[in-house]
Amino acid sequence: MYLKRKIDDFLVQWKNDSAHKPLIVKGARQIGKTESVLNFARNNYENIIYINFVLEKKYKVIVSDGYDVDTVIKNISLINPSFKFIASKTIIIFDEIQEYPDVATSLKSFRIDGRFDVICSGSMLGINYKNIHSNSVGNKTDYEMRSMDFEEFLWAKGYSDEQISDILKHMIDMIPFSETQLNVYKSLFLEYCVLGGMPGVISSYIESGTLSGSLDVQKQIMLDYEEDVRKYAQGLDQTKIIGVYRSIPAQLSKENKKFQFSKIEKNARSREYTGCIEWLIDAGVVTECKCLVFPELPLKGNVEENKYKLYYPDTGLLVASLDEEAQEDLRVNKNLGVYKGALFENFIAEAFIKQGLGLFYYKKDNSTLEEDFFVRTMTQLLPVEVKSGNNYSKSLSNLIKNEKYSDIKHGIKLGDNNVGCSENIYTFPYFCAFMIKRFLKSLD
Numbered sequence: 001m002y003l004k005r006k007i008d009d010f011l012v013q014w015k016n017d018s019a020h021k022p023l024i025v026k027g028a029r030q031i032g033k034t035e036s037v038l039n040f041a042r043n044n045y046e047n048i049i050y051i052n053f054v055l056e057k058k059y060k061v062i063v064s065d066g067y068d069v070d071t072v073i074k075n076i077s078l079i080n081p082s083f084k085f086i087a088s089k090t091i092i093i094f095d096e097i098q099e100y101p102d103v104a105t106s107l108k109s110f111r112i113d114g115r116f117d118v119i120c121s122g123s124m125l126g127i128n129y130k131n132i133h134s135n136s137v138g139n140k141t142d143y144e145m146r147s148m149d150f151e152e153f154l155w156a157k158g159y160s161d162e163q164i165s166d167i168l169k170h171m172i173d174m175i176p177f178s179e180t181q182l183n184v185y186k187s188l189f190l191e192y193c194v195l196g197g198m199p200g201v202i203s204s205y206i207e208s209g210t211l212s213g214s215l216d217v218q219k220q221i222m223l224d225y226e227e228d229v230r231k232y233a234q235g236l237d238q239t240k241i242i243g244v245y246r247s248i249p250a251q252l253s254k255e256n257k258k259f260q261f262s263k264i265e266k267n268a269r270s271r272e273y274t275g276c277i278e279w280l281i282d283a284g285v286v287t288e289c290k291c292l293v294f295p296e297l298p299l300k301g302n303v304e305e306n307k308y309k310l311y312y313p314d315t316g317l318l319v320a321s322l323d324e325e326a327q328e329d330l331r332v333n334k335n336l337g338v339y340k341g342a343l344f345e346n347f348i349a350e351a352f353i354k355q356g357l358g359l360f361y362y363k364k365d366n367s368t369l370e371e372d373f374f375v376r377t378m379t380q381l382l383p384v385e386v387k388s389g390n391n392y393s394k395s396l397s398n399l400i401k402n403e404k405y406s407d408i409k410h411g412i413k414l415g416d417n418n419v420g421c422s423e424n425i426y427t428f429p430y431f432c433a434f435m436i437k438r439f440l441k442s443l444d
Contacts, residue, residue, distance in 0.1 A: 001207065002039050003199050004155045005032060007145055011040040014141065015117065022107040022118040022136070024097075027145035028284035028313070029123035029228070030221050032199040034095055036145070037119050045117070047090040049076070049083050053099040060100045067106040069113040087115040098122040098232075108139040124232050124283050146284075147197030147314045149354040150189070150434040156202055157188065168435045171428060172442045176418040182429065186416075189431035193347055196316015218320035225285050233279055240264075241276045248286065248310050249321045252342035257309045258291070258363065270306065277310070287313045289349060289359035295374065295399060297381050297407045299360055309361060311349040318346050344430055345372060345386050348414060351433035369395050375436060377443050381407040384436075387415035393425065400424050410443075412436070 007025070014020050025033050041048045051059045062075040073085050084090075092110075094103055097120045110118045120140075148156070154164055167185070170177055177185070194211065195201050198221060201214045229241050243264045251259055259277075261268040280286040291307035292299070312318045349359055352373065360374045362383075373384040385396045396411045400423070410424045420427040432439075 001203055002035065003032070003148070003152070003203060005036050005148070005152055005199075007036050007143065008040065010143060011037070012044070015040075015044055020117075021111050021139055021141050022120065023141045023143060024104075024136075025119060025121040025143045025145055026284075027123065028147075029224060030198050030200060031145055031147045033121045033123070033145050035199065037093055037095075037121055041091050041093060041119075045089060045091045047084055047086045049085070049090060049092040050095065051076070051093065052095040053103075054096040057099075063102055063106050068109045069106070069115070072106050072109070085116065090115075091117045091119065094118070094120045096122050098124050104136040104140070107136040111139045124228050144284075146354050148199060148202060149197060150192050150351065150431065153192045153195075153197065153202060154188065156206055167432060168438055170419050171426075171432055171435055171439045174419060174421050174426075176420065177429070182418060185431045186429065189429075193315050193343060194319050196314040196319070197350075198314060198316060201316060214316075215320055218316055222317055222320065225283075228283065229279075232283075236275050236279060237273075240273050241279055244273065244276050244310075245280055245286065246321075248312060249318060249342065251310065252318075252346060256363075257342075257345070259308055259310050280310075284313065287311050287349060287353050287359060289361050289373070292360050292362045292374065295362045295371070295381060295383065295405055295408060297376060299358060299374065299376065299381075303360070307363070311346045311359075313350055313353065315343065315347045315350050318343065341386075344414075347430065348373060348384070348386050348433050352436065355434065355437040357437055369398060371395055371399060375412070375440060377440050380409055380443070382410055382412055382440070383408060384412045384414065386430075387413055387417075396425060397423065 011023075014023055025037060027033055038048075038050065041050075051062075053060055058079055059076070062072050062079070065071050065075060077083055077085070094100075097103055099122075104120065107118065107120075110116060151164055169175070191205075195205055195214055196218065198218065201217050204213055204217065205211065225245070226242050229238050229245075233241055247264045251257060251263055254260075254263075261270055261273055264273075277286070277288070281288055287310070289309040289311065290303040291309075293302050293304055296302065312321070352359060352375070357375055361370075361372055362374065363370045371383040372386045375382050375384055383396055383399050385393050387393065393411070393413055396413060399405050399408050400411050410426060413425055413427045414430055414433055415427070417427055417429060419429070419432075426439075
């Protein structure tokens with residue numbers, strides 16, 4: 001069963017662009033890169049050449065005699081004479097190119113030659129990407145893929161674009177959802193939080209109708225990530241990288257969610273972990289939320305380098321990492337009293353990063369003033385508060401009302417509530433987070 005993905009439309013647009021360059025699809029493992037690329041290839045090309053450098057190591061010599069197209073094709077044909085290269089009708093897919101980054105040097109030749117379309121894909125590309133980029137700069141298009149977002153999950157559950165667009169209409173027109181709508185979307189949202197966006201997990205759930213087996217798959221993915229650390233983290237302390245990765249759930253469960261190395265091991269110092277967090281970010285298995293120096297525009301360059309929060313880019317993996325009691329509450333009883341702050345904050349971070357929004361927060365020194373996230377329109381900065389209850393948003397109100405925060409006129413509160421607007425605070429249910437970017441455009 002193929003699950004509809006947002007990359008599907010991008011790939012069609014890429015092919016229809018007469019000036020398209022070779023494409024590199026990058027992202028963490030198990031997010032559906034290969035399946036999406038192959039589905040596109042089957043639907044749009046008469047002839048497919050698929051090479052996986054992990055499964056077929058014999059192809060890791062195809063550029064040893066040169067990077068020009070004829071030489072590469074000649075070497076591929078020598079290894080597998082059944083491959084046919086038909087001009088204008090063939091797509092060549094180089095998968096798992098992190099195992100053979102040298103092949104990226106041939107992309108310039110493929111771009112100039114123009115007879116064949118080329119897509120490269122791979123996980124952990126952030127680790128080797130500087131080398132890949134230097135070998136193909138100006139001769140490729142990049143696409144960063146992530147696990148399924150809530151909209152893709154709704155597609156998988158059978159919801160139409162019209163039904164999904166209706167959620168945005170409620171937000172823009174400030175129309176509260178009916179009780180039925182709230183109950184249905186809240187239930188779907190909780191399913192998605194527990195399952196996460198890994199296509200294999202969602203496919204199994206939809207086919208079986210139960211959560212059975214999903215936790216095992218998620219735990220295996222996390223073990224695979226740690227195995228990648230041992231395989232690819234050269235020149236760094238692998239134990240420290242894994243320690244950072246495993247500490248994130250505990251870090252998020254704290255009242256102060258700023259990442260602290262002392263929570264990994266007593267007396268740990270940041271200099272001992274130089275490169276470890278960057279490695280995990282580059283690998284696509286954690287996301288970073290940067291602390292603003294001051295809540296004002298512009299956001300880039302306005303950050304404190306040593307203050308940040310870390311999240312898992314897939315909330316399902318966060319749930320899978322929790323203790324068994326918390327998993328059971330969330331999976332079976334759906335008791336949101338356990339880890340609910342960490343769960344929902346991670347979900348909002350995940351929803352924002354999948355929309356291409358940056359992750360920023362603010363914590364004023366020697367003060368209780370703190371805001372979970374910030375987003376922007378062309379002219380406004382909007383603080384975003386994630387509330388586990390319906391209590392008063394003191395920090396949010398202070399940022400809006402205080403004249404010294406001149407870029408802030410409105411705020412957004414995401415919580416267990418309905419659509420509304422009061423005192424310049426837009427209020428939305430959690431499940432609306434995936435629509436925030438489109439809502440912000442409506443404000444412009």
